[in-house]
Amino acid sequence: ExxxxxxxxxxxxxxxxxxxxxxxxxxxxxxxxxxxVEIDPDKLTQVIDNIISNALKYxxxxxxxxxxxxxxxxxxxIQISDQGMGIPKENVDRIFDRFYRVDRARSxxxxxxxxxxxxxxxxxxxxxxxxxAESKFGKGTNIFFTLPxxxxxxGEWD
Ligand code: ATP
Ligand code: MG
Numbered sequence: 001e002x003x004x005x006x007x008x009x010x011x012x013x014x015x016x017x018x019x020x021x022x023x024x025x026x027x028x029x030x031x032x033x034x035x036x037v038e039i040d041p042d043k044l045t046q047v048i049d050n051i052i053s054n055a056l057k058y059x060x061x062x063x064x065x066x067x068x069x070x071x072x073x074x075x076x077x078i079q080i081s082d083q084g085m086g087i088p089k090e091n092v093d094r095i096f097d098r099f100y101r102v103d104r105a106r107s108x109x110x111x112x113x114x115x116x117x118x119x120x121x122x123x124x125x126x127x128x129x130x131x132x133a134e135s136k137f138g139k140g141t142n143i144f145f146t147l148p149x150x151x152x153x154x155g156e157w158d
Pocket of ligand 2: 053054112116117
């Protein structure tokens with residue numbers, strides 16, 4: 001399905017922002033232009049829901065969740081960053097493994113199965129994109145993913 005990503009993304013962020021059951025502020029840095037992507041909207045919603053849920057769940061002291069979207073060589077680059085507990089450097093790449101959770105004791109109280117990011121990775125890869133993370137333990141986490149896109153040509157047909 002062809003979806004305009006800005007509207008799609010904003011709608012998901014709105015839904016979390018309106019729920020207000022968290023003490024985190026949202027900050028959006030999204031371009032004004034339209035970007036059309038060929039995606040499965042239900043699956044992409046699941047991916048973004050998990051990333052935002054993680055950002056909230058692993059930010060017990062609040063802070064900011066920042067949303068960025070830029071264009072890089074025919075792909076959209078989406079970033080969702082938080083100021084939460086972060087992930088020790090040696091564990092960052094493992095968070096996309098099935099059932100992997102950084103701190104078993106800590107994450108047991110927070111609920112979840114450790115499957116969210118493994119599923120997210122499968123779905124982003126199936127869309128022709130890549131997903132990765134950068135994190136500073138005690139400072140916060142930034143999740144990146146890309147999606148191939150087609151530039152809007154203003155509705156002209158050739
Ligand atoms: P599920 O998503 O299945 O409910 P989960 O959130 O534990 O459970 P993932 O979303 O796959 O599983 O995340 C894997 C692990 O990576 C988490 O348990 C957590 O330890 C770590 N993690 C993920 N996102 C963040 C984040 N934003 N900040 C800190 N740690 C994170
Ligand atoms: Mg999760």
